[in-house]
Amino acid sequence: MHVVVCVKQVPDTTNVRINPETNTLMREGVESIMNPFDEYALEQALELKDKCGARVSVISMGPPQATAVLRESLARGADDAALVSSRAFGGADTLATSYTISMAIRKVCGGVPDLVLFGKQAIDGDTAQVGPGVSEFLDATLVTYAKSIEVKDGGFEVVSVMDDGEHTVAGKFPAVVTVLKEASVPRFAPLAGTLTAAKAPIAVLDEKALGCDPGQIGLKGSPTKVVTIFPPPVKGGGKKITASGDDAAKAILEMLSEKGILAK
Amino acid sequence: MADAPIIIDEKKCAGCGKCVKGCGFGALSMVEAPGVNKLGRLAQVDPAACKACSACVSACPFKAITEVKREVNGTKGLEDYKDIWVFAEQTGGTVAEVAYELLSKGIELKAQRGEGCRLAAVVLGHNLSEEVKRSLVAAGADLVYCVDAPELADYEANVYVDAVAQLVERHKPEVILAGATAIGRAFFARVAVKVRTGLTADCTMLKVESTKNKDTGAMQMLLHQTRPAFGGNIMATIMTPNHRPQMATVRPKVFKKLPPSKDPSSGEIIAEALKLIAPKTRLKGVSRDSDAVDVSAHDILVSGGRGMKKPENFQVLARLAKLLGGEVSCSRACVDAGWCKADRQVGQTGKTVAPKLYLCFGISGAIQHLEGIRGADTIIAVNTDPNAPIFGVADLGVIGDAMETANALIKALEERGGAAVA
Structure with missing residues (x-):
């Protein structure tokens, strides 16, 4: 069994700050991390490796420094890793990214693997589109x-959390599955793993190595265009007071009565 | 650097750095270049971060930055694509509220698009009642495309993709909207890839406007899709100028549902016969978590953030919520920390809510969170940090201690004799 996990390096948005003068993101000093949802996908893959001896390959698309998340994945127990990186991929939207990653998966696996895992979404883009997009390109x-993935009767059984409850679904490989936080607790990398991973070779794949159609990658392969950007609209704040405890409670109750939320 | 979407003319660049400030994506920086100009530095672009938005082109006072003209690579016969569609998600014969919200928005978009544009609803299922279909007409649909087949009795992503992609190829809609629900987010993204077009997730503003296509120079009626981008710290307006349909998802409660405005018998219901693929997965069972909370369904929310400091403090908020007749919600930080379950999370990656009262403690108000509470009538925030962005949207901002205030409120409400909600 071959499992591919797609991981993304993202800015740690919990620490992102905005420059109050220009209203733009301050990138300086923002740490890059593995997208937290991808950690759960990786853990699921490693559990499948523990249980049924699956080979786990990890792929990341991004700049050269994204090798850090690949080394972290290797340290935790992934078997091999590839970085999909080229200036030609710059500006890719979710369609071009889905195409590029699907080409990388085919290259690394010599075809379509049994299972491809993604975190449910990346915390920087929050689109949750690339996993489903890759499934289309792989026809999986x-x-x-x-929230759980099991191998059963030569296929999979997944508990999928939908708006109306948890759906248990069964099907055959190949499959693309997006993984929730509830699925697992990511393991720590053992020291020996970290040392080996630091020296492990990581293939860097560009558009030529993948045999990409130049019309389907980067900006050219992206139907969506960012036309304008602007700071988030600011609603003028209301009354502000400095108080705690009883004084604060009194002010809040007054507001609740004023707004008709509490009876006077 | 042929691959970057912009070209910086080193002869014109004066090293002023205005483009760096103008870039919302952190794609530009200044590099030392002694002797090249008075300031001895040049702008450089990181092609991976550049979104080709051209903000820098207008920010540069020296006209040193130009956008690279791109070859147009899009859908053939754009003018054949007509009408605005809303995907009307239904489970067990009940249409999701967000479908009616989108139809309400659709009425507005149809008017903006002008004469000849029709608003259609698309509904998939099995043994769908006439009442369900007519409710979509009442909500504004001029026509309802209905695919009724046993394979569609339950949601199955792969069959849903097939059905909607076939309808798109058959009828060529110009715009399709879907709710950003668990179902909408999953299969709709694959439909977009199958028909090779763009999709913008989680839009918070939509409008149709005559717009100049930057690639061809032609004027087009385009869907302006605005969403929080780049970690939610900035708003981006996105368009799909050269591909059809233009696809977008919108989270529940972002747009207001208008009361039914049309005679339910007026619209046309079209039964679509499709040859569908066999389902790829088999639904073995559905279990409903009886503890699961839909925070978007409550009129009063008492919400806690990182400033609650520890999970036990949420019990105090639960007590307060009960006294007010509401529910407890939280920010993302609390879910990440394992203090609260994900179903209670409010914000861009949690639920969008529109309660009468949003009373929050220890929430600083990252833009992702603020996007999720835009529809709240009254916001009251308690936070120790006087500069917390939440105060920018709060009707009443209390700079003070969260726990002390929550406990004092409980005491005061209990003295009033419990819940006295108007």
Whole structure:
């Protein structure tokens, strides 16, 4: 069994700050991390490796420094890793990214693997589109929001969390599954793993190595265009007071009465 | 650097750095270049971060930055694509509220698009009642495309993709909107890839406007899709100028549902016969978590953030919520920390809510969170940090201690004799 995990390096948005003068993102000093949802996908893959001896390959698309998340994945127990990186991929939207990653998966696996895992979404883009997009390019079964994945009767059984409850679904490989936080607790990398991973070779794949159609990658392969950007609209704040405890409670109750939320 | 979407003319660049400030994506920086100009530095672009938005082109006072003209690579026969569609998600014969919200928005978009544009609803299922279909007409649909097949009795992503992609190829809609629900987010993204077009997730503003296509120079009626971008710290307006349909998802409660405005018998219901693929997965069972909370369904929310400091403090908020007749919600930080379950999370990656009262403690108000509470009538925030962005949207901002205030409120409400909600 071959499992591919797609991981993304993202800015740690919990620490992102905005420059108050220009209203733009301050990138300086923002740490890059593995997208937290991808950690759960990786853990699921490693558990499948523990249980059924699956080979786990990890792929990341991004700038050269994204090798850091690949080394972290190797340290935790992934078997091999590839970085999909080229200036030609710059500006890719979710369609071009889905195409590029699907080409990388085919290259690394010599075809379509049994299972491809994604985190449910990346915390920087929050689109949750690339996993489903890759499933189309690989012509694989799509299952989203998995809280557990099991191999059963030569296929999979996944518990998928939908708006109306948890759906248990079964199907055959190949499949693309997006994974939720509830799925697992990511393991720590053992020291020996970290040392080996630091020296492990990581293939860097560009558009030529992948045999990409130049019209389907980067900006050219992206139907969506960012036309304008602007700071978030600011609603003028209301009354502000400095108080705690009883004084604060009194002010809040007054507001609740004023707004008709509490009876006077 | 042929691959970057912009070209910086080193002869014109004066090293002023205005482009760096103008770039919302952190794609530009200044590099030392002694002797090249008075300031001895040049702008450089990181092609991976550049979104080709051209903000820098207008920010540069020296006209040193130009956008690279791109070859147009899009859908053939754009003018054949007509009408605005809303995907009307239904489970068990109940249409999701967000479908009616989108139809309400659709009425507005149809008017902006002008004469000849129709608003259609698309509904998939099995043994769908006439009442369900007519409710979509009442909500504004001029026509309802209905695919009724046993394979569609339950949601199955792969069959849903097939059905909607076939309808798109058959009828060529110009715009399709879907709710950003668990179902909408999953299969709709694959439909967009199958028909090779763009999709913008989680839009918070939509409008149709005559717009100049930057690639061809032609004027087009385009869907302006605005969403929080780049970690939610900035708003971006996105368009799909050369591909059809233009696809977008919108989270529940972002747009207002208008009361039914049309005679339910007026619209046309079209039964679509499709040859569908066999389902790829088999639904073995559905279990409903009886503890699961839909925070978007409550009129009063008492919400806690990182400033609650520890999970036990949420019990105090639960007590307060009960006294007010509401529910407890939280920010993302609390879910990440494992203090609260994900179903209670409010914000861009949690639920969008529109309660009468949003009373929050220890929430600083990252833009992702603020996007999720835009529809709230009254916002009251308690936070120790006087500069917390939440105060920018709060009707009443209390700079003070969260726990002390929550406990004092409980005491005061209990003295009033419990819940006295108007």
